[in-house]
Amino acid sequence: MASTSAGDRSETRNWLEMPDEIMGGMILQRLGAVEILNNAQKVCTTWRRICKDPAMWKVIKISHYFHASDSDFVFEKLCKQAVHRSCGELIDISIKHFGTDDLLDYISRCSSKLSRLCLKACYDITGCGLNNALKRLSHLETLELSYTSILVEDIEVIGHNCPLLKSFTLKTNFMYYDGQVHAIANSMPTLRHFKLVGSTMDTDDGIRAILNDCPHLESLEIRMCFCRCLDENLEKLCRERIKEFKFKRDGIPIGLQ
């Protein structure tokens, strides 16, 4: 029935005539920023044009897999190039295992529309650097911080600088969390989603404060290792008040997972 085989087809078909929405938005974008900048954009003129389209760079996700500090700067530069290409259209950025205050400063200066920022194990980013950047990111709705050193004061400043914040994830291996959780309750009353992963909390007071002071909260997830159980009444209250409530004790030190 078929008059052509896949082999014949590839002889005659010009794949560069495919609509940009497939080649760019659906295929090349999925390769990720590093692969696009290092490889895909060099394939031909058409792909280079597609790869320069700011629409390709609204979402940027870059992970540095090998934590070898001598190549950190390469990832930092690649990330800047990716942000540069977004021409201010960036709405969502995740970086992992690299990044400095300088990079964060660059992102914040170029990306006034940013609504989601995710920093995972960016050990060189300081609370001060983060806060300086967040001053310019007033549209931020989602913030995820893993293994970034965050003090109580930092959280208060974040709450002040990001009045639209709806979703906050904090993951560290600090021993005690109570202060931070209180600060979140005090300074982020608009939160809808809060996820806390860490070592332990001394008391349940922080969780009580979150319940009282964040009336819009729809989901609350707490994962602790070496932690007591929650007070029974408090756990019941959480389940009643919050659509999605998860409390889990892992027993495995975070970071070894």
Place this chain on the structure above:
Amino acid sequence: MSKKTLTLMSKDKQLFNIEEHLAVQSVTIRNMVKEDGASSVIPLPRVDSETLALVIEYLNRQQAPEEDEDYVKKFVDERGEIPTLLELAQAALDLDIKKLMDAACMKVADLIKDFTLEEVREALRIENDRTPEEEKAIRDEFQWAF
């Protein structure tokens, strides 16, 4: 009551029948049916018969909803050649079948992810048409970055 059947025509004028309730998984066809009943043959000028046969096979699947994701993935996995997948993606775009388009594009991205520049060019029969000016622009860009 017999189920209503639609006829789709490929670029190379082959005709394919498919039951209407299955065909309307394609948003394009659904809209046509809504507008004029789509009683006549529906022409698909950019889809060849081989690809249309695959699309029909996909639309005719009898999967439980919870197994559908796995089915779509397997469906494109079994047609792992890049030209076939790109034809499928184009057809799924024209017919507006989102799940199939996503899966086909994702598979292509997976396949070319680890290719070298030359391998990408070979797989897609793309010529390196970069001019010396562009070569320089790429170098300068990274100069700027570094």
